[in-house]
Amino acid sequence: MADKTDTPPPSPVPETGVADLGLFGKPLFQDPSARALARVGVVDVGSNSVRLVVFDGAARSPAYFYNEKIMCALGAGMAETGHLSPEGRVRALSAMRRFSKLAQGMGLSELTVVATAAVRDASDGRDFCDEVQRETGLKIWVIDGEEEARLSAQGVLLGWPGAFGLVCDIGGSSMELAEISGGRVGKRVTSALGPLKLRDIKGGAKARQAQIKTVIEGLAEKMGAQRDRLFLVGGSWRAIARIDMVRRGYPLHVLHEYRMTPKSVRETVKHIQTSDHEELRKISGVSSSRMALVPFAAEVLSRLVKTFKPKDIAISSYGIREGMLYEQMPQRLRDRDPLIEACRFAEAKDARTPGFGKALFDFILPLYKSAPPQRKRLVKAACLLHDVSWRAHPDYRAEVCFDNATRANLGGLKHSERIYLGLALLHRYSNKRENTRFEDLYEMVDEKTRLEAEILGKAMRFGAMLWMNPEEERGHLRWFPKKKLLELWLTDDMMPLFGEVAEARLNSLALSLGAEVQLKTCKK
Template sequence: MDARSDPGTGDDPEWGPFQRPLFADPSVRHLSRVGVVDVGSNSVRLVVFDGAARSPAYFYNEKIMCALGAGLSETGRLNPEGRKRALAALHRFQLLAHGMDAGPLTAVATAAVRDAEDGQAFVDEVERETGLKINIIPGTEEARLSAQGVMLGWPGSYGLVCDIGGSSMELAEIKGGQVGRRMTSPLGPLKLREVPGGRKGRRAYIKAEVDKMAETLGSQRDRLFLVGGSWRAIARIDMDRQNYPLHVLHEYRMSTSAVRKTADYIRDSDLEALRSRCSISSARMDLVPLASEVLMEVVRAFHPHDIAVSSYGIREGLLYQQMPQVLRDRDPLIEACRFAEAKDARLPGFGRTLYNFILPIFRAARPEKQRIIKAACLLHDVTWRAHPDYRAEVCFDNATRANLGGLKHSERIFLGLALLHRYRNKREGTSFENLYQYLPPEDLLLAETVGKAMRFGAMLWLEKDSIPGEFRWYPKKKVLELRLTEAAWPLLGEVAMARLKSLATALSAELDVKMTA
């Protein structure tokens, strides 16, 4: 097959490093709106994903705290009140999904339903009353799906995925885009409430269970990915403890030392005041101290290199399961940005032209930085509807808080700052200045230069896919040469020239502007 006609190849000469768009391809079009339901031990949640991009948008997301697994260890049965609430929630979800044209829901039930003697009866009742068919999955399958959810957000990720629910905790190894060994344990906070012997007995029980898992899996000194609501609550509290200003949980990083300090912080704090300050529900906060005890033991036993919070888990794993491999292999950040451009930009497709135009200035940048520059070019015009006085800040806010996979927090800030400078020369005087400290000075300057290059390049609109000219950058001589085509030359008006000079100033460069035939 010719590379030009193959949407999955990375060698397409027409599309270059962007690859041909996939979200309109027939093989992925059926993913345009996908609904999944997760019937957990503590909560029941519906998520409807929209858009066949590699990092899809959350069209709808609703959670009901049902505590199906409360009291399960004592009675062997699902919590009766939780069962009623879950049935009502699932009936509502089924109707919502139909109204959203989300197609048949994919629904799974985890630890509480699989362990309860009336779990199958509950599933049968749900199907009889609502028409929704729920698959009861084993713990190892739950671990696999959670690991796939992590891989949706982190392409090429490696390490250990740790997913905590209400009644169980699962571990799964990931490496090279594959899920390896998997284990399940009864270390969910709802079950830990019922362990005899108070705090001392509970800690001994947790340690024994974690040590059994460590004996099987061995030392895991790569990254530890945390999946589950209790882990995310702990991350929120860690942010509170450190007064961390970017309240985005996905890809938030913690060190082993930070985990220990935060566990102490939880133990020594007024939990109600902490809950209110961190916007954590009462039902979730009741489980946080128990979950923090588990996390301490996991960190002790596996010695991870670092710890990353994943907002993607079993529900995203169910979506990943439905993706063709050609889509799985794509970069979630670039695909999400391309989808946003196609949907919201004034001239969809110009982002690729803009990237190719300014790339000569940034050829020395590391590949991971060039990747963020690609993303910035794709997003450079998606917030054009915002009022001009606020457009720069809207860009920054969107980049730092949007649902974008495959971005560390420092990369979010870099992307946001580049987009801010797309619309204004100065970054001082914004409400985001407290975030600039998380970038080194050289990255602040690079983001500014990227923004100013886009700010100038955006003035050179021609017909779609037309190339206005080329930059030549001589860093040793500090000379920035611009060669414009004859067709593009009239676009170099006063405003465009002022923006070009601003770019040259950021580079500390002399300008040399020429017209080519």
């Protein structure tokens, strides 16, 4: 039996202090404590799969430098034998040898490796860990169920800072629940409701469902009422979400932040139970090994939703591996907005004039003085990203911008917000959005939102013509929404920049606003 007292090593960059929460304050990704997170390698030895992820975690929203998964099924047959699957051990050891070599090739000084339910419960779990260390030099930290729940919940917080609700992480051999509120992890519990274990229960569907009901009701007694959002973490949940997407004809195939209602969960579970699983697997793109576990996970999800009655359900692509990265982040980086920090990082890396995003935001801000904070946040993100795709071919630049915004690996961004951001960046380079391959996605937001995104894009399109030096202020906008009047104030030395193309772009912005334009001069 593996030693359950093992815990991962402490954070190499612990730090406390007041967070600099200002959007355009000092970029933390250049701070030494943040740069220490570049190329962070973690390995998750699970009951079903073994996965290596190498993060570039210097920005608050991590980039996946490398990601590889091997389906080993270490926990297969454990209910009967009590030890790890012999075939799974061979596959897992081979994977660890490969991952160790890859880490050396990437120049990683170390990998943090954690193992969960299968290794901690197996009679030969410790022997497996010793074998891996002998063969590869990698030490496996065997974590207990509550620690697994905590790390998974931290992964959710990486993408949803300040989120509140119930995190449910399902693996091959276990299922964990953790409460999150105000950016912190609260109560947490673990159970044996993993699909690999459920598959081995004797007595068929009736016995299995009775077991699921009993365990989840017991978990509910320990956790108390949890009527907020249910965050789902784990491959089986993501597979169910893919099937839900296909059933609904959902156009944006991004799993992170995908939302389901309790009703849609019930309908999708029924769809899984009544459909041919091979056909379902093909049309949803789920692997054969994952599809074999989906029916058992679906039964758990059905009972989970029925018992806890969440207001809505969100899929999180971030889990235990991202939680391990979050563990190493200094607190002031944790406190940052993942969307804004990722956009700032992209601007610093790819824009022609890094820092111009702030000048552009300041210039168009008069159009958004009465906008709610959540909308201003998206305006800030758009301004930071407005120039990062400049290397794309001019004929396709607008589409590249939309594609990047809607499909990029960004945390803290709802699907509807992805569409808004994508449309705004599309209009940064194009007055029109018709006749693109994305038109089915436009329908995910209403006409009012589409117009607001168009206005933002056209404001950036015009504003980008007036500055090259982000530190130099030469003019400003004034917006009078009741009068439908847009004033452009320019200094005398800025007037030469206001040529025919700039004037046409300003008039296009005014047309979308339904406004009259007045040009005025001001002192520098």
